[in-house]
Amino acid sequence: MTTQPAQRHPCPPGACDCGREQLLESPEQLQRILLLTREEEKKLIARLENLKDFDDLQHLQQRMYQNLGLRVHIAPGFNEVRTMRGIVIELEALPGLCRKTRQSIPAAIRRGLERNPQVAFSLLDAHDLLGGG
Incomplete structure (x- = not known):
């Protein structure tokens, strides 16, 4: 007997535009x-807020694509980038991605960059904005 993995509960009617019904x-x-349940989303948000370094950020981006698409x-x-607000964080449109999640993931990444500015500096350097090359 196979068991289905836990799926995110649907949003209240009219509260979200995620297109969950069409996705099913x-x-x-x-x-x-x-598969990104509310509990898993909380873990992901906490992980994004506590970035260790630039490689960690890239690893998390790769894992989000592999596991969730x-x-x-x-x-x-x-x-010019003077604050973390100058860094653009975008999620590709994806059916089934809750409106609140589309807002919370970039916010968590921004908080992670604010907590560890070295990650932001490495990001800027990767785009050759600090003249590293």
């Missing part, structure tokens, strides 16, 4: 994002 009709490979793009903004 699609192949299982596309439904990976539904969620791509997170992090790059310096078009104007």
